[in-house]
Amino acid sequence: MLRSALLTLAAVAAWMPGSAALASEDHQAVQWAAACFACHGPEGRSDGGMPSLAGQTADGMYAMLIDFRNGKRNPTVMHHHAKGYTEEQLRRIADILGRRPN
Amino acid sequence: MQRRQFLRHSAALAALAAVPAAARAQVGRGARVVVVGGGFAGAACARYLRLWAPGASVTLVEAAREFVSCPMSNRVIGGTMSIRDLTRRYDGLASRHGVRVINDTVTAIDPATRQITLAGGSALPYDRLVIAPGIAFDYAALPGLNSAAAQERVPHAWKAGPQTHELRRRIGAMPQGGVFAMHIPKAPLRCPPGPYERACLVASALRRSNPTAKVLVFDANPGILAKRELFADAFANRYKGMIEYVPNAGFEAIDAASGELSFDVHGKVRADVWNVIPPQRAGELALQAGLGGGQGWCEVDFLSYESRLVPAVHVIGDAIASAPGTPKSAHMANQQAKVCAAAIAAHFAGRAVNPEPIIANTCYSFVSDKEAIHIAGVYRYDDGQRTIVAVPGAGGLSARASGEEAFMAVAWSFNILNDTLGMI
Structure with a gap:
């Protein structure tokens, strides 16, 4: 219970405005992840077309990014992007994006 | 749950909530950032500054009352989109994100006293100035x-x-x-x-x-x-x-x-x-402020987009001397804005800037009223060359034009406007 409460709180805190100041925040990955919002909308809330990133789990996001990177999925654009990052970078980006509330 | 355990948990939660929240709010406290130019670069930078340095006051100076997107405007010329579809107001930046939006033009920048002067007569002091003037045309x-x-x-x-x-x-x-x-x-x-x-x-x-x-x-x-x-x-x-x-x-x-x-x-x-x-060069304001290099574009440090010529002044968007092989695009402007905002927030927080920013470009073009193509690229900072370089193996072109990409192109144009102006 405590663990889930802490995780929930951390997730909310992390994506409140000013998340970059959170002591434990991965500032570098926050900047990398913010790049995604140009196509996927502010904080990952898409107006259509590209899927919303908000509400997805970190593990699900990571698995999908790895599939794009390895060519296991056939998207229009995402394979071109995913190949630009190491697996470790994608893991950290997924950890940031996956903690986002709906 | 036992009472003692509950109290311990509550205390832990309170501590976790209080410390980071307080620390967050402190970033940039008392600092003044002025952003000049409310296009894809400037507006996004103002918004992300408020997110990442919420203690700072952020003022956006823009001459136009409405934002009109250049991307998709060729579709207006082709008769398949209205310019109303591409027009947005700046209200959300103020009401939702706390950006002070001033509808005016800048007449002078004084890096020595760190203030700018507006056509309306007032002066705005700054700790950090971000200039995003776009392009000027060289009719000469x-x-x-x-x-x-x-x-x-x-x-x-x-x-x-x-x-x-x-x-x-x-x-x-x-x-x-x-x-x-x-x-x-x-x-x-x-x-x-x-x-x-x-x-x-x-x-x-x-x-x-x-x-x-x-x-x-x-x-x-x-x-x-x-x-x-x-x-x-x-x-x-x-x-x-x-x-x-x-x-x-x-x-x-x-x-x-x-x-x-x-x-x-x-x-x-x-x-x-x-x-x-x-033919084009950096917007007049950048050149008047002494930010321009020999070719008419502004040289910047790609870790922070701070001018290589004038300290505490950052330049983003089409006005910069782009890294070799990188385009002047709305998408790149959006990405530069975020790296710049993160660097300014880090500066205010006393942290080192991100030593390896990674940014991406996605650019759609229509080849007919119904079909589009894209080019994409991922770029990272290269410490040795002090510039950003394309990540090998990433990026590329559409195999062929398609209706699916036309649909995605329009979605891209709305999502990037939302990201820039903080809507939805």
């Missing part, structure tokens, strides 16, 4: 287009707005079998694929309304600047007999009244409608 390089009257006769439509409509109107009013001709300046220019997309969309529209018309594309460059194979295919096949592409066409002079343009080796060409996209 185009004999015959030096007067306002001549420029009115030969629209550029390279900043979305009234000229976008005007070009659309003139193309619609062309006589049957008439000639639309455009001139593309030497790179670097805003939106390298844009001229070729425009040629395709004009041809796509004329095919319906004026099928014997011609589209002549005179390019000062030795070849198509972006998405070369895909545009070359569209010109040669999709618009066979309608679009004629001429590389290495040097502009010599234009007689705006008669519509006759003289080229260095191709002689005189007459057209019913001319669209001359002028």
Whole structure:
């Protein structure tokens, strides 16, 4: 219970405005992840077309990014992007994006 | 749960909540950031500064009352989109994100006293200044287009707005079998694929309304600047007999009244409608402020987008001397804005800047009213070269034009506007 409460709180805190100041925040990955919002909308809330990133789990996001990177999925654009990052970078980006509330 | 355990948990939660929240709110406390220019770069930077340095006051100075997107404006010229679809208000930046938006122009920047002066008379002091002035046109390089009257006769439509409509109107009013001709300046220019997309969309529209018309594309460059194979295919096949592409066409002079343009080796060409996209450099304000390098663009540190010439002043968007191989695009402007905002927030928080920013570009172009293509790239900072470089193996072009990508292109245009102005 405590663990889930802490995780929930951390997730909310992390994506409140000013998340970059959170002591434990991965500032570098926050900047990398913010790049995604140009196509996927502010904080990952898409107006259509590209899927919303908000509400997805970190593990699900990571698995999908790895599939794009390895060519296991056939998207229009995402394979071109995913190949630009190491697996470790994608893991950290997924950890940031996956903690986002709906 | 036992009471003691509950209390312990509550205390832990309170501590976790209180410390980071307080620390977050402190970032930038008392600091003043002024952002000049509310396009894709400046508006996004103001918004992300408020997210990442919430203690700072962020003021955005923009002359226009509304934001008009250049991306998709070729579709307005082609008659398949309204400029209303591409127009947004700045209200959300103020009401939702706490950006102070001032509708004014800047008359002077004084880096010594760290303040700017507005046309309205007031002065704004800053701790960090972000300049995003976009592009200026170099009409001095185009004999015959030096007067306002001549420029009115030969629209550029390279900043979305009234000229976008005007070009659309003139193309619609062309006589049957008439000639639309455009001139593309030497790179670097805003939106390298844009001229070729425009040629395709004009041809796509004329095919319906004026099928014997011609589209002549005179390019000062030795070849198509972006998405070369895909545009070359569209010109040669999709618009066979309608679009004629001429590389290495040097502009010599234009007689705006008669519509006759003289080229260095191709002689005189007459057209019913001319669209001359002028050579470009950084927006006037950047050059007036002493931020410009020898080529008319602003040299920046790609870790923070701070000017290499003037401390505490950052430059983002089309006005920078772009890293080799990177385009001047709305998407790149958005990405630069975030790296810049993160660097300024880190500076206020006493943290080191991110030593390896990674940014991406996605750029869609329509090749007809129904089909689009894209180019994408991922770029990272290279410490040795002190610039950003394409990540090998990443990025690429569409295999072919498709309706699916046309749908994604329109979605992209709305999502990036939302990200820039903080809507939804």
